[in-house]
Amino acid sequence: MDKKTCRSVSAAAIALVVFVLFLSNSAFAQSAKDEGLNAPPPQYQIFDLGVVLMGDTASQGVGVSTGGVVVGRSVRTGGAQAFTWTQAGGIVGLPNIAGRAFCVSNSANNTGVVVGTCASTLFGTARLPIVWTNGAVSQLPLPAGETLGEAYSVNASGVSVGSINSGSLQRGAVYSGASATVITQTTAGGSFFTTAFGVNNAGRVVGIGIDPSNAARNVGMVYDIGSSAAIEVGSISGTNGAIAFAIGNGGHVVGSTMMNQGSGLPFIWTQAGGMVAIPLPTGTTQGSARGVNSSGWAVGTASSAFAIPFVYDGTNSYRVADLIPAGTGWDLSMNTSSSAQGISDSGVIVGTGVLNGAVHGYAMVPVAVNVSVSGRIFTANGFPIRNAIVSITGGNLPAGVKIQTGSFGWFSFAGLESGQTYTISVGAKRNTFARAAMIRRSGRLSSTEGGGHM
Structure with a gap:
């Protein structure tokens, strides 16, 4: 059964954030890394x-x-x-x-x-x-x-x-x-x-x-x-x-x-x-x-x-x-x-x-600044998932946008407006998403722990 887990996130005046979602396919998710990318100064x-x-x-x-x-x-x-x-x-x-x-x-x-x-x-x-x-x-x-x-x-x-x-x-x-x-x-x-x-x-x-x-x-x-x-x-x-x-x-x-x-x-x-x-x-x-x-x-x-x-x-x-x-x-x-x-x-x-x-x-x-949010989708065993559907809604995207991950599990959304709130959701066949792992913290986006099983 294909399940999706969503979490509201904020694109807060950043240039790039690596967003790692750990997936479970009869496995437990690991801790995600805080990439430590500080937000550039607001304008x-x-x-x-x-x-x-x-x-x-x-x-x-x-x-x-x-x-x-x-x-x-x-x-x-x-x-x-x-x-x-x-x-x-x-x-x-x-x-x-x-x-x-x-x-x-x-x-x-x-x-x-x-x-x-x-x-x-x-x-x-x-x-x-x-x-x-x-x-x-x-x-x-x-x-x-x-x-x-x-x-x-x-x-x-x-x-x-x-x-x-x-x-x-x-x-x-x-x-x-x-x-x-x-x-x-x-x-x-x-x-x-x-x-x-x-x-x-x-x-x-x-x-x-x-x-x-x-x-x-x-x-x-x-x-x-x-x-x-x-x-x-x-x-x-x-x-x-x-x-x-x-x-x-x-x-x-x-x-x-x-x-x-x-x-x-x-x-x-x-x-x-x-x-x-x-x-x-x-x-x-x-x-x-x-x-x-x-x-x-x-x-x-x-x-x-x-x-x-x-x-x-x-x-x-x-x-x-x-x-x-x-x-x-x-x-x-x-x-x-x-x-x-x-x-x-x-x-x-x-x-x-x-x-x-x-x-x-x-x-x-x-002044609104265009920013990007990028990430990579893995299995709990560390293998990238290709062709996963990643969706983003909210902010300056009233209709939302969907993309597929590439061969190495990467996705990227550009043209997002800083200071807005967005919701990212992911779906892929034969995989259950344990927990969305992005939070807004003090003007930066970072990863947090996520876990679960099928």
Whole structure:
């Protein structure tokens, strides 16, 4: 009986992957080899976010929703205006709230809700937490007796997080509907939230806290809305604390880990795997990760003499300056103003750079790259199988493609679009396929074990 075993796979910006499926013909499959072919660096097209009003002196890209709604601010003499930007619609200014001339949008969801902060100075004096709903501005509620607050992140349900008050009285806060709730839950060691920087669709909140037994130490905090306690993300060797800046819908938390108030190193954290250092881009000595998407790709800014925005694909860190075409006029590596602040689920990177001498926000949109997937079909005894039918569907192949293996069991599919998901299936007479043996791992394709019998 002819059986087929399928597994969804992703062709992730690779040049060639050797895909080995072990077949069983009354035999057991062996381990497949990880060919160790790293993905080449991703490539991007860069867009200028522009400014809201002609005459504005600068703009900054601050974040991006999972679906690609960019947020930031456009700066002018005596004021700053929040905005959204999309690739289809360009920049759209959001109204300032009365009495506050300096506003910034920090986060957006995909249904028209944007949150941020408005203040009386560019540096946050007399700041208030703000929400824009389909372009209409209003202040988020503050707890009774409080006059200061800020909002940093909003999820798909419209729940946003930030902080209230300032100085030693500053505390993390959750804004939901017509109420604001101070996060009073502490870690087992008594550390408490001072600012909540991120919230995902599951209601998990991340930010920074204080350890009452060592006020010099930063505490990276994680709290699930409605739970009775918070937890700490920990630190890596040589450090004793962290700041958690963002969380994705996949549960990945990113930020910076450091010794007390010293310079930091970027990290990524998961509940299952704990904290892992993100490699610094070439030529830098310190940095911080500031945004993460649902797949665990992260962005941030490292530094040496200059600010170096980077993107991390789960394996490698790349300087974003190296991922855009030459001759664009953008400087993303030879100044102290550049940053990478957010990354959408489709890989759009948002931050700030210098364009022909002016500080402007940018959006970097991935460019599809054609890749190939090749492989070889063996029996469990190591003999190649000719004339096996190998099928691939998905991605940019709505009708699918079928080919036969050659005399030595080889097959190859060309013209696949990177970043897409494909399903490969194999069938051959007198052979049963034990298990598909391809996975997507950190921007590469590799083999894994497969086994079975007839």
